[in-house]
Amino acid sequence: MRLVASDIDGTILGHDGKISDRTVRAFHACREAGVELVFVTGRPPRWLHPLEEQLSHTGTVICSNGAVVWDLEAARLVSAQTLALEAVFETRRIIKQLRPSALFAAETLSGFHLEPGFIENESSELLSEFTPAPLARTLKADDAVVKFLAVVRDGTADAFLAQVGPAVAHLAAATHSAPNMAMLELSVPGVNKAVTLAEYAKSLGIAAADVVAFGDMPNDIEMLRWAGDGYAMASGHPEAIRAAGQQAPHFDDDGVAQVLEAKLAELGLKL
The missing domain is CATH 3.30.1240.10 (Hypothetical Protein, Haloacid Dehalogenase-like Hydrolase; Chain: A; domain 2)
Structure with a gap:
């Protein structure tokens, strides 16, 4: 596990706009262990404040289902693929x-x-x-x-x-x-979360086999298939669950945090 790529809404962020304390701790533990974090969302850059305010994330975010790459710390567009x-x-x-x-x-x-x-x-x-x-x-x-x-x-x-x-x-x-x-x-045809995530991982020298990805909806399907470890939320869309082949526990049970805790434990690390 060298890179964790996570969707936001319905995966780590609830309808109340909150990320659970347990999930926050799990992401911080990954960061402290030297694991890269990238968030991959359908949201536009202007709606990324939960990552900054609750996770203190300052890195790259892949937005608009892969069409935009955004530098959160610099509040700067890295790249975009646009429709005519x-x-x-x-x-x-x-x-x-x-x-x-x-x-x-x-x-x-x-x-x-x-x-x-x-x-x-x-x-x-x-x-x-x-x-x-x-x-x-x-x-x-x-x-x-x-x-x-x-x-x-x-x-x-x-x-x-x-x-x-x-x-x-x-x-x-x-x-x-x-x-x-x-x-x-x-x-744009051919643009999705997986395509842009693959390019980002390659820029870091990280192979798909070393990527753990989380998602819950059809716009996550390609990403969940591409990642070496793709997990659909048990609370997610049936097509996402079928595509991933692996399930994280239900969102209400801090499913992402549970998977990350187990993977960190395999590395001999504790939260």
């Missing part, structure tokens, strides 16, 4: 044909653009700073889109993905991570 606006609007057109009720949003390197109605609860704290407006009006030629979002209010994310994913695959790679919402996350 033509691809964004053509993807929107195709999805609208298939699901006329779909609503859309775009995560860019400089902000967030959302259509009216995209947020069901307009008082959402995380998005309240952004004013809904048609994307055709707010997205400009110099906007670098790292993640395109599509949501419908009926059905499941799995069914939505199965319906529209193949139709837009030539334009954007689709996945999902919201547990209770039929929302798809689309990025």
Whole structure:
């Protein structure tokens, strides 16, 4: 175990915005043992404060499902892979044909653009700073889109993905991570958490066999398959569990911490 790569939401961070004390101790113990830590998330850089405030993490974070690499300490963009606006609007057109009720949003390197109605609860704290407006009006030629979002209010994310994913695959790679919402996350074809994590690990001279990865949703599948030790949370999506082949205990039971404690014990280290 030379590198621990962990998803954030539903893996180490609860709906209350908290990382448990036990999990914090486990990550600190890894750091003290010389194990590299990297967090791999669907979140954009502006939503990484739990890592700084609760884990005192100052290293690299792979954001937006692999589309962005962010230096947390320097608050600096390291790299980004962006969707062309033509691809964004053509993807929107195709999805609208298939699901006329779909609503859309775009995560860019400089902000967030959302259509009216995209947020069901307009008082959402995380998005309240952004004013809904048609994307055709707010997205400009110099906007670098790292993640395109599509949501419908009926059905499941799995069914939505199965319906529209193949139709837009030539334009954007689709996945999902919201547990209770039929929302798809689309990025540049060929970009996912595993691809960017592999590049990062290679830059450190670390092979996949020495990587322990944790995740819970379909956007973690490629990463869990790539890592030498991939663990899906027992509380996670069935597809993630099948892909990983190994389970960490349920999120409510500090599953990530339990696995890390066992691995540190194998190295003769105690928390």
